[in-house]
Amino acid sequence: MLALLRIAKSIVFISSLLFVISILPTHSVYSRDTSPSSSDLGPITVRAFDTDNDAGGSITVEWDDPGYERLSGFAGFLVWRTNTLTGTSDSVEVTPFGTRTYDDRSVSDDSTYSYSVAALVNGERLMSTPSMQVRSSKQWFDGRLTWVLILGLIICGAVIYFIESAKRGTKLFLRRIAGLEAIDEAVGRATEMGRPILFVAGIQDMDDVQTIAGLTILGSIARTVAEYDTKINMPVRASLVMTAARETIKHAYVTAGRPDAYNDDMVHYVTDEQFGFVAAVDGIMVRERPAACFFLGAFFAESLIMAETGNSIGAIQVAGTAMPAQLPFFVAACDYTLIGEELFAASAYLSGEPRQLGSLKGADVGKAIAMIVILVGVIATTIASAWNSESMLWIENLLRQMFSTG
Amino acid sequence: MKREIPLIITFVAGVAFVLQYFIPHYPFNRFENIFSDWFAIVGAFAIWLGALSLMKLCLLNISKKSHDWPISLLIIISFLSIVIAGAIDGFHGLNSVPATSFRDPGTNFDWFYQNVYTPLSSTMFAILAFFVASASYRAFRARNTAATLLLVSAFFVMIGRVPLGDYLSGWLPERMQFSQWANWLMAFPNTAGQRAVMIGIALGTVSTSLRIILGIERSHLEG
Numbered sequence: 206m207l208a209l210l211r212i213a214k215s216i217v218f219i220s221s222l223l224f225v226i227s228i229l230p231t232h233s234v235y236s237r238d239t240s241p242s243s244s245d246l247g248p249i250t251v252r253a254f255d256t257d258n259d260a261g262g263s264i265t266v267e268w269d270d271p272g273y274e275r276l277s278g279f280a281g282f283l284v285w286r287t288n289t290l291t292g293t294s295d296s297v298e299v300t301p302f303g304t305r306t307y308d309d310r311s312v313s314d315d316s317t318y319s320y321s322v323a324a325l326v327n328g329e330r331l332m333s334t335p336s337m338q339v340r341s342s343k344q345w346f347d348g349r350l351t352w353v354l355i356l357g358l359i360i361c362g363a364v365i366y367f368i369e370s371a372k373r374g375t376k377l378f379l380r381r382i383a384g385l386e387a388i389d390e391a392v393g394r395a396t397e398m399g400r401p402i403l404f405v406a407g408i409q410d411m412d413d414v415q416t417i418a419g420l421t422i423l424g425s426i427a428r429t430v431a432e433y434d435t436k437i438n439m440p441v442r443a444s445l446v447m448t449a450a451r452e453t454i455k456h457a458y459v460t461a462g463r464p465d466a467y468n469d470d471m472v473h474y475v476t477d478e479q480f481g482f483v484a485a486v487d488g489i490m491v492r493e494r495p496a497a498c499f500f501l502g503a504f505f506a507e508s509l510i511m512a513e514t515g516n517s518i519g520a521i522q523v524a525g526t527a528m529p530a531q532l533p534f535f536v537a538a539c540d541y542t543l544i545g546e547e548l549f550a551a552s553a554y555l556s557g558e559p560r561q562l563g564s565l566k567g568a569d570v571g572k573a574i575a576m577i578v579i580l581v582g583v584i585a586t587t588i589a590s591a592w593n594s595e596s597m598l599w600i601e602n603l604l605r606q607m608f609s610t611g
Numbered sequence: 612m613k614r615e616i617p618l619i620i621t622f623v624a625g626v627a628f629v630l631q632y633f634i635p636h637y638p639f640n641r642f643e644n645i646f647s648d649w650f651a652i653v654g655a656f657a658i659w660l661g662a663l664s665l666m667k668l669c670l671l672n673i674s675k676k677s678h679d680w681p682i683s684l685l686i687i688i689s690f691l692s693i694v695i696a697g698a699i700d701g702f703h704g705l706n707s708v709p710a711t712s713f714r715d716p717g718t719n720f721d722w723f724y725q726n727v728y729t730p731l732s733s734t735m736f737a738i739l740a741f742f743v744a745s746a747s748y749r750a751f752r753a754r755n756t757a758a759t760l761l762l763v764s765a766f767f768v769m770i771g772r773v774p775l776g777d778y779l780s781g782w783l784p785e786r787m788q789f790s791q792w793a794n795w796l797m798a799f800p801n802t803a804g805q806r807a808v809m810i811g812i813a814l815g816t817v818s819t820s821l822r823i824i825l826g827i828e829r830s831h832l833e834g
Contacts, residue, residue: 260640343636350633360814364821412650414816417823424830444661445654453830473668474661478728480735492679506739513742527812529805537750538742545808549815552828560827568818575810 247271249333253320261314261343266307268322278327285321289338312341352607364567371563379562384523384541385554391521392429395496401436403495405486407502408479410443415527419502420453421552427457439472442482447474483507487514500524504531512538618826625824696720767792
């Protein structure tokens with residue numbers, strides 16, 4: 206029995222010894238004080254410079270940490286500013302842990318400043334030497350947008366070139382857009398059925414390019430409506446859209462030789478509230494049962510509510526929007542959908558005017574550039590990651606830089 | 612001149628907007644705010660045109676005893692109720708210390724907003740759920756190859772988005788489970804398609820904007 210007790214004691218002793226040995230290396234690391242003292246560390250190097258690509262009133266301060274953050278009792282870096290013209294100094298910010306840069310937006314372009322950074326350790330301020338004097342200034346060009354400018358100029362140049370080319374009589378091919386071809390059919394159907402046409406130019410105001418695109422198509426539709434002597438009903442959500450739409454329809458009726466048939470009440474304001482507007486449009490659809498519904502402009506959650514109501518009354522429906530999230534709803538519920546760019550192309554397509562058609566051809570140059578860049582980017586990224594090719598990595602980085610605005 | 616002046620304003624404003632995007636220097640950096648303010652001011656005046664149009668049409672319907680004249684009457688009553696409630700609260704708020712707004716909780720306007728407008732608005736939004744179901748039913752009918760592909764993709768996305776999907780495919784390796792299929796479909800084919808549409812939209816916007824700025828596209832200004 207005594208022997209067993211001794212064996213048990215020995216096991217406990219050996220286990221304890223093994224446990225202590227197992228934790229010893231870890232424990233010993235923490236038990237030794239290896240953290241440097243502030244006197245061991247070199248000075249903080251501070252650099253201050255005018256913030257790039259801004260409207261002035263901002264200086265960026267950067268500094269290196271020789272190791273102060275590793276000291277126990279470190280509380281942060283204090284950015285210290287001296288106005289070298291007035292001689293006044295003040296602290297501007299205590300930066301959070303891990304921060305090595307500060308953007309001082311409280312400076313005046315009329316003064317020069319010098320910056321110091323102090324490490325706050327155990328209540329002490331361990332000051333750096335001051336930076337060079339610096340003055341903030343306004344820039345005349347945002348350098349981050351250089352590539353955007355170059356690409357924009359190429360695309361705009363192409364648009365203008367093809368407009369001029371079309372003006373000189375060059376024949377331009379334009380693929381058939383089924384949704385626009387169906388306009389005459391839809392208006393004709395409404396005429397035969399003796400029912401009105403409903404037109405909704407989205408729910409945005411005149412500051413949205415989609416609303417303007419919708420109104421340009423409205424001009425063509427209204428002209429056909431006037432020629433066929435059909436009724437058009439256009440509820441709107443914004444008063445400015447109402448005014449512009451009235452002018453557009455009025456002009457279409459005058460062009461069609463039917464100014465007497467025009468009536469201001471064809472376009473009427475309903476409400477600015479999104480779902481209030483939807484309720485009104487749905488009500489009009491159910492009561493008046495238009496034979497054709499056109500939804501052309503910017504739409505949000507109401508797109509499907511309106512399109513499904515139109516579907517339920519058996520109207521022929523043509524929709525178009527540049528809101529990618531709403532396109533599937535229109536595709537599902539409408540007979541024809543103008544997808545994204547087709548909405549913008551519609552005006553040129555319907556007018557057949559060479560100058561407008563030329564602008565579409567110019568946009569095609571942009572698409573060609575996009576396709577080439579995507580293809581080159583995919584190939585470069587694939588090769589760079591598979592074979593660590595530096596030249597491909599350079600191409601990848603260049604493309605990233607070209608299409609980054611940050 | 613009726614046509615030229617709007618074209619000149621459009622050109623100047625369009626060029627100014629392009630410049631303000633590239634130039635951070637004053638006054639260009641203020642253009643966006645200035646134009647936004649102007650737009651808000653013009654819009655505020657234009658709201659009266661809209662309100663008058665609404666009232667005129669409704670009164671016309673009532674006087675003619677049109678088919679839906681009771682709806683027009685309801686619109687006028689609703690419109691006047693909220694306007695009067697807002698006006699009374701507004702005047703009351705101006706005279707109280709400290710001044711309060713007609714939108715503050717507890718006002719008559721707020722009562723209308725909370726108890727009439729919000730429930731009605733939510734009801735309209737809720738109808739969307741039923742329309743999604745009916746539209747999906749039509750869209751997912753496998754009439755041709757494209758519709759069948761859509762149906763199959765939609766099946767995997769929908770089942771991959773609910774816990775039942777992973778429950779049913781739990782016996783498969785993790786990367787083969789339905790949620791991973793759904794993630795792949797959303798991250799790659801869906802994103803690729805969306806980006807193609809977005810690129811087209813961006814270029815279409817540039818082209819249309821240029822047509823408007825240069826005065827080639829002017830049908831929205833005709834009259």
